[in-house]
Amino acid sequence: MREDIAQVLVTGEQIKQRVKELGEAISRDYEGKDLLVVGILKGAIIFLADLVREITIPITLDFMAVSSYGSGTSSSGVVRILKDLEVPVEDKHVLIVEDIVDTGLTLKYLLDNLRARQPLSLKCCTILDKPERRLVDVQIDYRGFCIPDYFVVGYGLDYNQKYRHLPDICVLKPEVYRRS
Ligand SMILES: O=P(O)(O)OC[C@H]1O[C@H](OP(=O)(O)OP(=O)(O)O)[C@H](O)[C@@H]1O
Ligand code: HPA
Numbered sequence: 635m636r637e638d639i640a641q642v643l644v645t646g647e648q649i650k651q652r653v654k655e656l657g658e659a660i661s662r663d664y665e666g667k668d669l670l671v672v673g674i675l676k677g678a679i680i681f682l683a684d685l686v687r688e689i690t691i692p693i694t695l696d697f698m699a700v701s702s703y704g705s706g707t708s709s710s711g712v713v714r715i716l717k718d719l720e721v722p723v724e725d726k727h728v729l730i731v732e733d734i735v736d737t738g739l740t741l742k743y744l745l746d747n748l749r750a751r752q753p754l755s756l757k758c759c760t761i762l763d764k765p766e767r768r769l770v771d772v773q774i775d776y777r778g779f780c781i782p783d784y785f786v787v788g789y790g791l792d793y794n795q796k797y798r799h800l801p802d803i804c805v806l807k808p809e810v811y812r813r814s
C-alpha cells in the first residue's frame with residue numbers, strides 16, 4: 635500500500651487541526667438553528683465522521699450517494715443519485731459535506747437538486763478544493779485545503795475504490811494508474 639504512494643500532500647495531523655477549526659466555525663454559524671448535515675457517500679464518510687465530532691451544537695445527519703467517476707480518474711460529467719435523503723428539508727438548514735470539489739459538477743448537481751427542495755438555507759463544506767480543474771462555478775462555504783491538480787487518494791478518497799482508508803491525503807505513483 636505505502637509503496638503505491640508518491641507523495642503525502644496533507645498529513646493526518648494537519649487534517650485533524652483543520653477539521654477542528656471547521657467544526658468550530660460551523661458550530662458558531664449555526665448556533666440556535668436546526669442543522670441537517672448531509673454526507674455525500676462514499677468519499678465524504680471519513681471527513682464527515684471527524685467533522686461532526688467537532689460540532690458542538692445539536693445536528694441531524696443524513697446521506698446521499700452520488701457517483702460520477704466510475705473506476706477512473708476523470709469525471710464522466712453525468713451525476714447519478716444512488717441514494718437519496720430520507721427526510722424532507724423545507725424546515726431545515728442544510729449543509730452538504732463533501733471530500734473534494736474538483737470539476738465542481740457533483741457539487742453543482744447537488745446544490746441545484748437540494749435547492750429545488752427549498753431548505754431554509756443551503757451551504758457546502760469540503761475538506762479539499764482543487765480549483766484548477768473547475769468546469770462550473772460553485773460556491774464553497776467551508777473549505778479545508780486548496781490543493782494543486784493531482785488526483786489524490788486517502789481520507790475517504792479512492793482510486794478504483796481503493797486507498798480510502800489511508801489517514802493522509804496522498805498522490806499515487808503514475809505506474810499505479812498504468813497497471814489498472
Ligand atoms: O467535482 P467533481 O469533479 O464532480 O468531483 C468530486 C466528486 O467526485 C468524487 O465522488 P465519486 O463520484 O468518485 O464517488 P465516491 O465519493 O463514491 O468516490 C468525490 O467524492 C466528489 O463527490
Ligand atoms: O483527486 C481525486 N481523487 C479521488 N476522487 C476524486 N474525485 C474527484 N477528484 C478526485
Ligand SMILES: [Mg+2]
Binds near residue numbers: 792
Ligand atoms: Mg470516487
